[in-house]
Amino acid sequence: MAKVFDCITEELQNFIASQHIFFVGSAPLSATGHVNLSPKGLESFRILSAHQVAYLDFTGSGNETSAHLQENGRITFMFCAFEEPPRILRLYGQGYTILPSSPDWNNLYSLFPQIPGTRQIIVADIERVQSSCGFAVPLYEYQSQRQTLVNWASKKGEPGIQEYQQQKNIISIDGLPTPLNNT
Numbered sequence: 001m002a003k004v005f006d007c008i009t010e011e012l013q014n015f016i017a018s019q020h021i022f023f024v025g026s027a028p029l030s031a032t033g034h035v036n037l038s039p040k041g042l043e044s045f046r047i048l049s050a051h052q053v054a055y056l057d058f059t060g061s062g063n064e065t066s067a068h069l070q071e072n073g074r075i076t077f078m079f080c081a082f083e084e085p086p087r088i089l090r091l092y093g094q095g096y097t098i099l100p101s102s103p104d105w106n107n108l109y110s111l112f113p114q115i116p117g118t119r120q121i122i123v124a125d126i127e128r129v130q131s132s133c134g135f136a137v138p139l140y141e142y143q144s145q146r147q148t149l150v151n152w153a154s155k156k157g158e159p160g161i162q163e164y165q166q167q168k169n170i171i172s173i174d175g176l177p178t179p180l181n182n183t
Helices: 010-017 064-071 105-109 148-168
Strands: 003-005 022-026 036-040 045-049 052-058 074-080 088-098 118-132
Touching: 010 045, 010 088, 022 064, 036 064, 052 088, 064 074, 064 088, 064 118, 074 118, 105 118
Parallel strands: none
Antiparallel strands: 003 118, 022 036, 022 074, 045 052, 052 118, 074 088, 088 118
16 A cells, blocks of 8 residues: 655666656646646656656646646656556655756756657656555556657747747646746
8 A cells, every 4th residue: 555755766766767657736726726637758757866856848738737836836746557566656746847948958958858849847856755556557558659749849840839839838727827928
């Protein structure tokens, strides 16, 4: 059942590295705001240390996580084994957004594959690491990463991506500004 760890151990790092999908959860402070839960892929997650992680965030229809982080910093990551053995791992922390204009961008971006449509990097300082059983999670067989976003972003080109971000990614669905609002 549930177990709490002091940090992201080497065993947990190996578990994370073997997952093809992870989930990111965030929420505004407002009780009437929307909780956001997003699946992520494209091998975009990196462990920076036993207490810090980052992921490459791609242009999408919204930018809720970034808006929530700017407001309150709270973030949760979930990794779920869809192959044997069963396991769920959650990382709880405080996150922030790194934009391409940030002095930290080049150093962090070099840790990731260069994928068209990249919007920002989300970094989180992890405060709690907890696993649970995952006994009721169904088994699924991994086939491959989808290339739909990569193809869409390549076709739009950098100017098209920037225009799309200005139209769709500067305000959250709850009206919160995102860091892109300042660019």
